[in-house]
Amino acid sequence: MNQGFNNDKYLKMQSEHIKERIAQFDNKLYLEFGGKLFDDYHASRVLPGFKPDSKLQMLLQLKDQAEIVIVISAEDISSNKIRGDYGITYDQEVLRLIDAFTEYGLFVGSVCITKYFPETEIDNFTKKLNEIGINTYKHYKIAGYPNDVAQIVSDDGYGKNEFIQTSRPLVVVTAPGPGSGKMATCLSQLYHEYKHGVKAGYAKFETFPIWNLPLKHPVNLAYEAATADLNDINMIDPFHLEAYGKTTVNYNRDIEIFPVLNAMFELIAGESPYKSPTDMGVNMAGNCIMDDAACCEASNREIIRRYYKSLCDQKITGTGKEEAYKLQILMKQAGITVSCRPVVDAAKAKSAECGGTPAIAIELSDGTIVTGKTGTLLGAASSALLNALKRLANIDQELDLVSAESISPIQTLKTEYLGSRNPRLHIDEILIALSSSVASNSFADTALKQIPALQGCDVHSTVILSSVDANMFKRLGMNLTCEPVYEDERSYHKN
Numbered sequence: 001m002n003q004g005f006n007n008d009k010y011l012k013m014q015s016e017h018i019k020e021r022i023a024q025f026d027n028k029l030y031l032e033f034g035g036k037l038f039d040d041y042h043a044s045r046v047l048p049g050f051k052p053d054s055k056l057q058m059l060l061q062l063k064d065q066a067e068i069v070i071v072i073s074a075e076d077i078s079s080n081k082i083r084g085d086y087g088i089t090y091d092q093e094v095l096r097l098i099d100a101f102t103e104y105g106l107f108v109g110s111v112c113i114t115k116y117f118p119e120t121e122i123d124n125f126t127k128k129l130n131e132i133g134i135n136t137y138k139h140y141k142i143a144g145y146p147n148d149v150a151q152i153v154s155d156d157g158y159g160k161n162e163f164i165q166t167s168r169p170l171v172v173v174t175a176p177g178p179g180s181g182k183m184a185t186c187l188s189q190l191y192h193e194y195k196h197g198v199k200a201g202y203a204k205f206e207t208f209p210i211w212n213l214p215l216k217h218p219v220n221l222a223y224e225a226a227t228a229d230l231n232d233i234n235m236i237d238p239f240h241l242e243a244y245g246k247t248t249v250n251y252n253r254d255i256e257i258f259p260v261l262n263a264m265f266e267l268i269a270g271e272s273p274y275k276s277p278t279d280m281g282v283n284m285a286g287n288c289i290m291d292d293a294a295c296c297e298a299s300n301r302e303i304i305r306r307y308y309k310s311l312c313d314q315k316i317t318g319t320g321k322e323e324a325y326k327l328q329i330l331m332k333q334a335g336i337t338v339s340c341r342p343v344v345d346a347a348k349a350k351s352a353e354c355g356g357t358p359a360i361a362i363e364l365s366d367g368t369i370v371t372g373k374t375g376t377l378l379g380a381a382s383s384a385l386l387n388a389l390k391r392l393a394n395i396d397q398e399l400d401l402v403s404a405e406s407i408s409p410i411q412t413l414k415t416e417y418l419g420s421r422n423p424r425l426h427i428d429e430i431l432i433a434l435s436s437s438v439a440s441n442s443f444a445d446t447a448l449k450q451i452p453a454l455q456g457c458d459v460h461s462t463v464i465l466s467s468v469d470a471n472m473f474k475r476l477g478m479n480l481t482c483e484p485v486y487e488d489e490r491s492y493h494k495n
Contacts, residue, residue, distance in 0.1 A: 004294030005049035025201030030186040034206035066170040067109040093176035110135040114181030153267040158191035212286040218299035225306035240276035308481035315484040343460035360384035381469040382430040392450035427472035
């Protein structure tokens with residue numbers, strides 16, 4: 001994939017723009033940080049060249065001025081809400097974020113529990129944070145939120161929230177996931193800051209949609225695809241158009257809430273500093289695209305990946321039909337089909353060639369496609385992965401990197417001692433077998449050294465893979481999709 005994004009330019013431009021926004025106010029800015037601060041793989045997929053930790057690296061340029069406030073909803077603690085990408089609860093994610101920020105030298109000032117109500121699990125989490133030296137604060141539900149502005153911006157509204165003590169000019173407000181209360185926390189802080197005579201400001205940092213790209217640009221359509229489950233819709237910002245005569249893009253929730261926010265700003269500060277939702281944003285990503293065609297192609301592929309994910313989720317859970325339908329519409333708007341992702345047709349063709357046997361195709365960085373099928377020793381995923389490593393290492397495809405004699409004892413262990421019904425080796429098992437062959441097989445060593453070159457490669461399977469193989473592709477940094485069918489149609493499938 002050609003590089004489409006200038007990451008170095010982005011880091012410099014973004015940090016400078018945030019500094020300018022801090023200076024616009026009384027040297028105190030509450031910056032609502034949307035999306036992922038760490039591991040933003042969506043951005044790196046649709047903007048080739050964007051590093052997954054770019055936002056973190058940008059913050060590190062401001063670390064002497066910045067402190068982090070993490071907000072988490074009491075409701076999410078109580079319900080043990082899970083992050084789908086990491087498989088951990090939101091409260092565990094808060095602890096992970098604290099460790100990650102601290103490891104990079106960023107100052108975590110406090111954690112705010114929003115929508116607080118007394119419950120043992122919530123209070124125990126607060127105690128745990130206090131025990132590790134993290135200050136905690138409680139914010140409460142406000143009657144009439146978000147529409148009763150007079151009630152919200154009063155001593156009976158934001159006034160009842162505990163004021164979060166901060167010490168640095170830039171306060172980055174982040175959360176373990178959406179719906180945690182980041183914006184409400186920022187506005188509550190503004191209310192208290194003005195009470196204390198500090199004319200603090202608020203801004204929002206969201207990478208997507210990119211405000212200075214066209215509404216139906218593939219990068220923005222890919223954002224809609226990524227948030228199809230939230231029903232986010234990209235829209236022309238009517239407030240910006242009216243105020244400046246310029247067309248910019250925002251998303252429906254920010255546009256819908258802007259009149260309410262404006263009224264809150266006026267009650268808090270006497271006047272609003274912004275004329276549109278676009279004004280509130282500080283995102284500079286759109287100014288750092290250097291190859292639009294590369295970003296368009298990458299985004300179109302991402303839309304297709306999201307479509308396949310929705311189909312598989314629907315197959316597994318029996319729900320999500322509307323989400324899949326929305327993604328179909330987005331594909332039509334982008335003018336693409338699943339065949340625009342070459343691995344899809346390649347995997348299907350390999351399966352047809354082998355009489356319907358499950359097959360997998362991998363597209364390497366130079367556009368070469370290698371395939372693999374299910375055999376007696378290896379699953380399709382393991383077979384395709386070995387073929388990809390051989391191609392990258394210029395090893396003859398007919399050469400067995402791991403002998404059948406080496407695989408047989410592993411199969412015996414799986415089926416006779418560990419109770420597995422499937423004797424074929426998964427990816428993790430074949431990689432361990434390959435690594436154990438290094439001492440006696442120089443080709444195995446050469447092949448293993450090609451693993452980093454697999455990162456970012458597209459993969460497609462003609463059947464839904466086991467969680468073992470799917471997770472291994474994810475750990476390798478590969479972009480997997482599957483046809484929404486099982487290898488065998490049992491009622492119960494152990495993922």
